[in-house]
Amino acid sequence: RSTVAYSPETLTEAAAVWERLSGFVERAVSAVGEIPEAEIASITAADLPEDFVAAMDDDLNVSAALAVIHETVTAGNNALSARDDLATTTAQREVRAMLDVLGLDPLAEPWRGTxxxxxxxxxxxxxxxxxxxxxxxxxxxxxxxxxxxxxxxxxxxxxxxxxxxxxxxxxxxxx
Incomplete structure (x- = not known):
C-alpha cells in the first residue's frame, strides 16, 4: 500500500541485504551441507515461522516478513559460531524456505551460480x-x-x- 522508494542508495542497501542473506546460506551449506531444493520446495506454510506467515497474510507485509528472515539469519549465525549443526540446519531450512516464498532462495534458479x-x-x-x-x-x-x-x-x-x-x-x- 505504500510507494516504493527507488534510488541508487536503496539499490545499494538491497545489495547489502542480499549479500547478508545469501552469505549466511553459503556459510550454512559449508558447515552442514546443502538441503536439497526439493525439500525446500515441499515446505508448507504450516512449517514456516508463524510471524513470517502472519506478515505475508497481512496484505503481503514484506517488510515484516524480511524482519523474521533477518532474525532467523541472526540465530543461524549464532548457531554457526557455536558449531551447533542441528540449529544451523534448521536455520538454513527456514531461511531458504522463507526466501523461496519470495522467489529469492539463493540456491534455486535463477539465483544459483552458473x-x-x-x-x-x-x-x-x-x-x-x-x-x-x-x-x-x-x-x-x-x-x-x-x-x-x-x-x-x-x-x-x-x-x-x-x-x-x-x-x-x-x-x-x-x-
Missing amino acids: AATDKTHDALDALVTNVLEDRAAARASKDWARADALRDSLQAAGIAVEDSAEGANWHVEGR
Missing part, C-alpha cells in the same frame, strides 16, 4: 587454500611476520580469514 561462477569459485578456493596452507606452515614454525603478511595479502584482495580450532576458513568480504 557453471562459470562455480568454476571461478573453485579456482579462487584453490588459490586461497594454498595461501592458507602456507600461512598455517608459517604459524607452525612461529614465523608470525610471514603468517600476518599472508593474511594481510588475502585481506587486501577482499578475502576475510577466520581462524578456528579446526583451522582457517575464508569467504569473500561482504558475504
